[in-house]
Amino acid sequence: MTLTQTSPGTTRDVLAGLIPVSIVTGFLGSGKTTLINQLLKRPEMNRVAVIVNELGEIGVDNDLVQVSSEQMMLLNNGCLCCVLRGDLQETLRDLFIKRRNGEIIDFDRVVIETTGLADPAPVMQTLLTDTLLLEQYRLDCVVTLVDAVNAPGQLTQFSEPVKQTALADRLVVAKSDLVTEKQLSDLTARLEELNPNAPVRVALHGDIELSFLVDVGLRRTHADLEEVERWLGAGEEGAHGHHGHRHDASVETFVLRFEKPMPWSAFTQCLDVLTALRGPDLLRVKGLVNVEGKAGPVVIQGVQHLFHPPLELAAWPGDDRGTRLVFITRAIPRETVANLFAAIGAITAQSAN
Structure with a gap:
């Protein structure tokens, strides 16, 4: 879906009542299953579909299993584990239909665990x-697990952990007890360089505060400033662009800001040009746009060449009404994107005159 095929606007809170979905990703052996198992033990997570x-990968203790089949497993605490069948769309639709018909628990959250070699973008x-x-x-959130022992080498040798890190909303470092403080500090610095917009936390044996991992995405169109900042995750440190190194040298993270309102047609034209020319390298885009009128x-957010339908919030959450766009790209410099916006903005202004 390109943004020119849609226009922003809403007559109701289209976010209210939607079931939040968290994606838990990370390279081979990074601790995804350990983290999920710890989450399932929390009383606040007793209505989760995983x-x-x-099913064997989830590693749940047998005494926690209430009902089990080849495709689905119900735990004593109310959580539901199911196997990805065919494609993700089919699985999620099937889960919702069964939930609506009362065939399974009335789950209020979904957690998707990807394989270690999976690209979370699709x-x-x-x-x-x-x-x-x-x-x-x-x-709601993309959580990437990072193996403190092996990540330094993996980020150099393989493309998968680099992209998993770059696309994350939250980064969780596991196995920190097996490295020195200096090694942990160096790894954290590297992760922050690769994705400065994703907060980093250390989890020992999968134990981490739940608030760090849930309700990260926008939950309502009447979002307040704290909700927006939590979702956007872009501080001033991301404004000037960051470069990775070694294998991840091509990953760029930066924030573009525009103080004046812009025509929707000009904005969508910029992103459509970017996606047409460099779609695969436009790893992630999200932000707030000050649109004329x-x-x-x-709110806009997209992954590579596909974008969520634009959503207008009810009001600005704070005094800052400038457009703020977070870009995570592969070898697309900040200057290239900024120059494109400037050029199309100038053409639009001339046409208006």
């Missing part, structure tokens, strides 16, 4: 663009 590739694209799923679910900001 989607995995194989999963994100599904949640951001599938028309039917958009009526029932919303992408709109009372509130327009």
Whole structure:
């Protein structure tokens, strides 16, 4: 879906009541299953549906299993584990239908565990663009697990952990007890360089505060400043661009800001040009746009060439009404994107005159 195919606007709170979905990703052996198992033990997480590739991978203790089959496993605490069948759309739709018909628990959150070699981008694209799923679910958070012992080498040798890190909303470092403080500090610095917009936390044996991992995404169109900042995650440190190194040298993270309102047509033209020319390298884009004629900001978010339908918030959450766009790219410099916006903005202004 390109942004020119849609226009911002809403007559109701389209986010209210949607089921939040968290994606837990990370390279091989990074501790994804350990983290999920710890989360399932929390009383606040007793109505969660977990989607995995194989039930055996979740590693749940047998005494916690109430009912089990080849495709689904119900735990004593109310959580539901199910196998990804066919494609993700089919699995999520099937879960929702069974939930609506009372065939399974009335789950209030979904956690998707990817394989260690998986690219999380297609999963994100599904949640951001599938028309039917958009009526029932919303992408809440991408959590990437990082192995403190092996990550330094993996980030150098493999592309998968680099992209998993770059696309994250939250970064969780596991196995920190097996490295020195200096090694942990160096790894944290590298992660912050690769993705300065994702907060980093250390989790020992999967133990981490729940508030760090849930309710990260926008939950309502009447979002307050704290909610928006938590979702956007872009501090001033991201404004000037960051470069990775070694294997991740091509990853760039930066923030563009525009103080004046811009025509929706000009904004969408900029992003459409970017996606047409460099779609695969536009790893992630999210932000608030000050659109001419709109009372509130327009929320946009996309992964590579696919974008969520634009959503207008009811009002600006704070005094800052400038457009703020967070870009995570592969070898697309900040200057290239800024120059494109400037050029199209100038053409639009001339046409208006």
